[in-house]
Amino acid sequence: MTGLVACDPGTLSLGEGVPAPRSSVPHVAVSTSAYWVREPLALVGIQRDLGREDEQILGLVNDTTLKGDNFLLMLAGSQGGADLPAFQLKSFVERVGGAPSPFSRVSDSDLRSGSDALGTYFWLEYRSGAQTNCVLAIRRLGLGSRILPARAKSLDVMLRNCVLGPIELALAPILADRIGSSVGGNPSGPRLMSPLAGPTL
Structure with missing residues (x-):
């Protein structure tokens, strides 16, 4: 297990393999009750x-x-709203600071796709040895399926996950049973999510 996320939440966005910051606005640590998803593997959260x-x-x-x-x-x-624009893969990767290690490039032609109760998700695979598997997975959620964070009308998600196990295990944090609900709900009122069209360049 890497020690970075366990010891200093403020360095998470600067960690090796994590996209670089896109602005001078600093992150602040958030409590588990403020996480936007129920994620049992989360060690720390920043926002x-x-x-x-x-x-x-x-x-x-x-x-x-x-x-x-x-x-x-x-x-x-x-x-956005009920009719969000098509998800632009290239612009999303640029927005978050580029593709994280060990993924050097991302394009539509490399993507695999799957679907669950929240709609379609997309991912790239990286395999190292017999047991280590990594995914870079993305999806967009909009009005229609679950409570969103306050003020939000869409939720764009990127997962980088390397595991000692199958690809299905690596993808678990971005699937509906994990990402389909928040920890504490949204006291400002219901804003729901729905699946959207796939990535385009």
């Missing part, structure tokens, strides 16, 4: 207000020896 969207990053357990940290990065946007 910041970027104006038109809020960003929350959860540092996840990593039992592999690969360089970099496992994380779930979420962008809660205040723009």
Whole structure:
């Protein structure tokens, strides 16, 4: 397990393999009751207000020896509504600071796809040896399926997860049974999520 996320929440966004900061706005640590999803593998959470969207990053357990940290990065946007624009893969990766290690490039042609109760999700695979498997997974959630963070009308999600086990285990944090509900709910009122169209360049 990497020690970075366990010892200093403020360094999570600067950790090796985690996308670089996109602005000078600092992250602040958040309690588990403020996490936007129910994630049992989360070791620490940080968050910041970027104006038109809020960003929350959860540092996840990593039992592999690969360089970099496992994380779930979420962008809660205040723009949009029932008809969100098509998800732009290239612009999303740029928004979050680029593809994390060990993924050097991301394109639509490389993506695999699956679906669950919340709709479609997409991922890349990286395999190291017989047991270590990594995914870089993304999905967009909009109005229609569950409570969103306050002010949000969409939730864009990126998962970097390397595990000692199958790809299905690596994908677990971005699937509906984990990401389909929040820890504490939303006291400001219901804002729901729904699946959206797939990534386009």
